[in-house]
Amino acid sequence: xxxxxxxxxxxxLGAFVRRFETDDSRRGAVGVTSLLVGLVAGAVSxxxxxxxFADGQRGxxxxxxxxxxxxxxxxxxxxxxxxxxxxPGEVFRLRTGGLAYEHATQFRVVPWEHISRISNRGQDHxxxxxxxxxxxxVVKIKGGDGRKGxxxxxxxxxxxxxxxxxxxxxxxxxxxxxxxx
Numbered sequence: 368x369x370x371x372x373x374x375x376x377x378x379x380l381g382a383f384v385r386r387f388e389t390d391d392s393r394r395g396a397v398g399v400t401s402l403l404v405g406l407v408a409g410a411v412s413x414x415x416x417x418x419x420f421a422d423g424q425r426g427x428x429x430x431x432x433x434x435x436x437x438x439x440x441x442x443x444x445x446x447x448x449x450x451x452x453x454x455p456g457e458v459f460r461l462r463t464g465g466l467a468y469e470h471a472t473q474f475r476v477v478p479w480e481h482i483s484r485i486s487n488r489g490q491d492h493x494x495x496x497x498x499x500x501x502x503x504x505v506v507k508i509k510g511g512d513g514r515k516g517x518x519x520x521x522x523x524x525x526x527x528x529x530x531x532x533x534x535x536x537x538x539x540x541x542x543x544x545x546x547x548x
Contacts, residue, residue, distance in 0.1 A: 374467075374474065374476075376476045377460065377462065377467040377476055379464075379476075380462035380463065380464040380465040380466075380467065380476060380478060381462050381463035381464035381465075381543065381546075382462060382463045382546040383460065383461075383462055383546075384461040384462055384463060384534070384544050384545075384546055384547055385460075385461045385530075385531075385534070385547060386458060386459070386460050386461075387458065387459040387460075387461065387525050387526050387527060387528070387530075387531045388457070388458050388525070388526050389454075389457035389458065389522075389524050389525045389526070390524050390525075390526065391451060391455055391456070391457070391524075393499070393524055394447050394450060394451050394499065394522075394524040395447070395448065395451040397443075397444075397447050397497075397498055397499055397524075398443075398444050398445075398446075398447030398448035398451055399444065399448070400444070401439075401440045401441075401443045401444030401447060401498065402440065402441065402444025402445065402448065403440075403444070404436065404440040404444075405436070405437050405438070405439070405440025405441035405442075405443075405444055406437075406440070406441070408433050408434075408436040408437035408440060409434075409437035409438075409441065411433055412430060412433035412434045412437050415429065415430045415433060416430050416434070443498060447499070450520075454470040454471070454473075455470060455471045456469075456470050456471045457469070457470040457525070458470070459519075459521070459525065459531055461531065461534050461535075461544060462544075463543045463544050463545070463546055464478055464479060464538075464543055465477050465478035465479050465481070465538065466482075466506075466519075466535065466538075468519055475515075475519075477506075477508055477519070479538040479539055479542055479543070480542075481508055481509050482506055482507065482508060482509070482535070482538075482539055483507045483508065483509045484507045485504055485505065485506050485507070485532065485535055485536065485539070486504065486505050486507070487502070487503065487504045487532060488503045488504075488505070489501050489502045489503045489504065489523070490503070495523070496523065498523075499522045499523035499524045500522070500523060501523040501528075501529075502521060502522055502523045502525070502528035502529050502532060503520075503521075503522055503523070504520070504521040504522075504528070504532045505518050505519075505520055506518060506519040506520075506521065506535060
């Protein structure tokens with residue numbers, strides 16, 4: 368942990384297995400680029416849409432694609448930039464008995480039994496890999512008994528994110544993850 372003291376709550380999760388850091392600079396760069404692509408596509412799609420509907424011209428497919436690219440770029444760019452500013456220094460620390468999650472303003476310890484489910488919506492192709500969509504996994508955390516519920520999001524911006532997701536699945540299945548040899 369870079370010289371920092373490991374919190375007692377994290378130590379209770381058992382032996383340290385592996386650390387997974389999120390690449391903030393890549394997330395920020397993808398966010399800005401996606402936002403710019405969305406803005407440009409939106410600016411181009413407006414006159415195309417006006418021409419199609421005003422003059423009855425053909426080209427609905429092109430206009431639809433431009434509008435789709437605009438909306439996707441704006442959504443993903445905004446999402447990446449929001450997480451860039453809200454969760455700087457995001458890191459997942461895998462332990463035999465659970466997961467420790469931390470960023471600049473939050474620290475959370477999640478034992479395996481507090482995870483209700485994980486769902487992967489990743490798209491592992493070249494566009495997905497470029498945009499950090501290759502892994503897009505939501506870890507749903509149980510609430511109740513005074514515990515904070517919620518979710519954690521693991522994306523392709525996290526180092527070796529697929530291995531982290533596999534380890535979480537293994538922890539849910541077997542109740543623990545074996546320590547590193």
